[in-house]
Amino acid sequence: MSVRKGRLPQNIILIGFMAAGKSSVGRLLAKELGWRFLDTDSEIERITGLEIPDIFKNYGEARFRSEEKAAVKRLSGLMNTVIATGGGTVLNPENWQLLQQMGLTVYLYAPLAIALQRAKNQKNERPMITNNSPEEIEKLWQVREKIYQRAELVIDTSTKGLKEITDDILRFINFYSL
Ligand code: S3P
Helix, strand or coil, rough: CCCCCCCCEEEEEEEECCCCHHHHHHHHHHHHHHCEEEHHHHHHHHHHHCHHHHHHHHHHHHHHHHHHHHHHHHHHCCCCCECCCCCCCHHHHHHHHHHHHHHHHCCCECCCCHHHHHHHHCCCCCCCCCCCCCHHHHHHHHHHHHHHCCCCEEECCCCHHHHHHHHHHHHHCCCCHH
């Protein structure tokens, strides 16, 4: 997408590996833009009344992915929203297509070691980390990385704080020159 000066995208969709900072950046970005913030995982929890680790534990990954797909479909009519996706959301080609049509896709890149370190420092359980071996997680990261790279904007978050990352996105969409 090429964003013309003074024309904001309809939505901003944040993608990337677990613990890349999608929700934290998304919240700040939405605040700066005066937009709504939504998180696909929170949507799934709200609709199912279940926490993500419990969906994985009691019903399996396939059920989670089907709830995730339904959540993306429900979001597809939105405007002026920053959407943080789960790390596996864009692996499904239909999800990717819908999200891409909704607005600007931004990949928050973090090297695997940094993402894992960030995940360790957070309280929420991530079944795709706890249920997989380090080798499987590395493979997951490599496969996903290629898909994430299709985003229209890629930001390396390894040496940047929340404000800097948010400012990079705002600069990209020419927000500061409005
Ligand atoms: C997942 C990432 C999680 C959540 C679920 C599956 C994944 O979201 O959607 O546990 O497959 O990478 P975060 O990326 O916010 O951790």
